[in-house]
Amino acid sequence: MKLNTRDLLRPLWDFVKYIFHMLMYIPFIFIRRALIRAIMVPEMGQKNFFAMGVKFIGRPGQISIGSNCSINKRVSIDGRGGKVRIGSNVDIAQEALIWTLEHDPHSDYHDAKGGDVVIEDYVWIASRVTILPGVTIGRGAVVACNSVVTKDVPELAIVGGIPAKIIGLRKSKLLYELNYSPWFN
Numbered sequence: 717m718k719l720n721t722r723d724l725l726r727p728l729w730d731f732v733k734y735i736f737h738m739l740m741y742i743p744f745i746f747i748r749r750a751l752i753r754a755i756m757v758p759e760m761g762q763k764n765f766f767a768m769g770v771k772f773i774g775r776p777g778q779i780s781i782g783s784n785c786s787i788n789k790r791v792s793i794d795g796r797g798g799k800v801r802i803g804s805n806v807d808i809a810q811e812a813l814i815w816t817l818e819h820d821p822h823s824d825y826h827d828a829k830g831g832d833v834v835i836e837d838y839v840w841i842a843s844r845v846t847i848l849p850g851v852t853i854g855r856g857a858v859v860a861c862n863s864v865v866t867k868d869v870p871e872l873a874i875v876g877g878i879p880a881k882i883i884g885l886r887k888s889k890l891l892y893e894l895n896y897s898p899w900f901n
Contacts, residue, residue, distance in 0.1 A: 797830020
């Protein structure tokens with residue numbers, strides 16, 4: 717059996733990913749933010765808050781984040797099957813899951829299929845939301861707790877449920893700028 721370079725470097729890359737995930741529990745936001753920018757999200761705006769335990773999955777550079785975003789504890793962002801683009805002033809509550817890769821239930825061979833996820837500006841994603849591949853969440857939309865987003869969400873829509881459906885419309889002019897710096901920086 718012939719080993720190629722990729723097979724030889726796989727354990728090293730797995731070890732680097734493990735160390736990176738452990739570093740996401742460092743209690744200093746400025747260190748976590750610098751590590752995230754340097755290793756996984758080089759395309760990132762200013763004044764972002766990352767709680768301890770945020771998990772990035774995939775290759776570096778697959779995820780981009782705007783400015784003034786808040787990403788809470790135990791959020792997982794997957795960049796394996798496509799790109800994730802998060803706009804500015806986005807609030808993602810704890811334990812949200814953003815996936816770009818899933819299995820095709822119609823495949824005879826359990827094949828994987830992926831797609832990009834776009835989260836536009838001023839989106840509010842509540843706790844324990846799951847966002848599946850190929851979804852765009854429009855500007856100013858709100859996704860209610862425990863929802864599963866399987867299709868695109870229009871601007872200013874409030875969606876909830878499994879699968880997420882429109883349950884209301886947001887009436888905000890979206891004039892705010894998220895800034896958790898007084899507490900966390």
